[in-house]
Amino acid sequence: MTAIGLSDVTVHYGRTEALSRFSLDVAVGETVALLGPSGSGKSTALKAVAGFLRPTSGTIRLDGRDVTALPPHRRGVGVVVQQYALFPHMKVAENVAFGLAGIPRAQRKERVAEVLAMVGMSAYAARRPRELSGGQQQRVAIARALANRPRVLLLDEPLSALDAALRADMLGELQRLKRELPETAILYVTHDQGEALALADRIAVMKDARLVDEAATAELYHRPPSAFTASFLGAANLIPGSIVDGRVAVGDGAGYVCVRPHAVGVAAPGSGLAATVTGVQWRGATYRVTLALSDVEAEVRADVASLDGLPGVGEPASVVLPATGLTVVPRD
Numbered sequence: 001m002t003a004i005g006l007s008d009v010t011v012h013y014g015r016t017e018a019l020s021r022f023s024l025d026v027a028v029g030e031t032v033a034l035l036g037p038s039g040s041g042k043s044t045a046l047k048a049v050a051g052f053l054r055p056t057s058g059t060i061r062l063d064g065r066d067v068t069a070l071p072p073h074r075r076g077v078g079v080v081v082q083q084y085a086l087f088p089h090m091k092v093a094e095n096v097a098f099g100l101a102g103i104p105r106a107q108r109k110e111r112v113a114e115v116l117a118m119v120g121m122s123a124y125a126a127r128r129p130r131e132l133s134g135g136q137q138q139r140v141a142i143a144r145a146l147a148n149r150p151r152v153l154l155l156d157e158p159l160s161a162l163d164a165a166l167r168a169d170m171l172g173e174l175q176r177l178k179r180e181l182p183e184t185a186i187l188y189v190t191h192d193q194g195e196a197l198a199l200a201d202r203i204a205v206m207k208d209a210r211l212v213d214e215a216a217t218a219e220l221y222h223r224p225p226s227a228f229t230a231s232f233l234g235a236a237n238l239i240p241g242s243i244v245d246g247r248v249a250v251g252d253g254a255g256y257v258c259v260r261p262h263a264v265g266v267a268a269p270g271s272g273l274a275a276t277v278t279g280v281q282w283r284g285a286t287y288r289v290t291l292a293l294s295d296v297e298a299e300v301r302a303d304v305a306s307l308d309g310l311p312g313v314g315e316p317a318s319v320v321l322p323a324t325g326l327t328v329v330p331r332d
């Protein structure tokens with residue numbers, strides 16, 4: 001069953017087309033990440049679902065009901081944006097209770113306690129936002145969005161204001177929350193591929209106001225349909241060529257052979273594609289070796305566990321591609 005449906009939605013800001021005939025469905029209980037570079041229209045799509053803006057054309061449905069003309073407060077969705085936007089003069093509990101005006105007092109208290117527990121903030125109910133860390137404020141914002149028990153949760157870059165360590169913690173929290181809310185559909189806007197891979201069941205990649213590609217998360221990562229998605233969804237080597245009889249024919253055809261750095265091997269000359277080592281970077285758990293292919297203009301990155309026995313920078317080497325798991329994407 002479809003919880004969120006956008007069909008053919010176009011949004012203009014003045015003469016700027018920020019969203020162009022965008023269609024996407026999110027099923028009940030499903031998490032879909034909208035992933036794309038800055039300005040690609042992700043937030044615009046989310047705002048259209050939230051009701052913060054009115055599309056020029058197209059239809060938005062929630063649980064099958066056309067809500068295109070409804071104001072935000074009548075859509076029954078929970079929204080969390082980048083800057084937590086808590087009311088500074090209200091205590092945490094009051095902030096969370098804010099959207100529960102129509103509910104009897106006793107029940108309201110219970111609901112606030114329930115969602116604060118859910119985000120691990122029960123002990124902070126009497127504090128004011130300024131007495132909380134950024135991560136704690138964001139937890140409160142999430143609790144507030146959950147207070148009405150929405151069937152749809154819209155998260156717009158909820159972790160981007162946090163530092164890296166806190167972001168990793170909160171990502172774990174969101175994964176747990178998702179397990180606790182198996183019926184809730186989540187639309188998650190991010191430009192961070194790591195967040196999308198960790199949280200989303202499905203990813204919709206956007207570019208220039210349009211949907212570029214959309215598929216189950218692992219499918220999109222392992223078999224990206226386009227060079228843009230391959231590169232945006234993590235480091236990808238794009239080697240001009242094709243696959244003929246299961247072997248890579250470099251320089252052949254109109255596509256790129258796409259392979260992730262962790263799947264590429266490096267060896268002494270003579271056992272793979274001829275190349276020269278152009279750089280080595282230690283990354284802690286692995287080394288990233290960059291190589292220039294000899295037969296075609298392309299740089300290849302390989303992540304290897306050890307440099308033992310491998311050619312050094314400036315020396316000839318071989319790039320060893322895996323026998324399986326290679327995909328070919330069209331050149332953009």
Ligand SMILES: Nc1ncnc2c1ncn2[C@@H]1O[C@H](COP(=O)(O)OP(=O)(O)OP(=O)(O)O)[C@@H](O)[C@H]1O
Pocket residue numbers: 013014016017018036037038039040041042043044045191
């Ligand atoms: N209020 C506005 N008025 C005019 N143009 C806007 C407005 N908001 C966004 N835009 C433009 O619409 C386009 C899409 O913006 P949007 O915020 O949806 O992108 P985004 O993918 O969410 O980007 P980011 O990751 O930077 O938040 C951009 O070209 C942007 O400059």
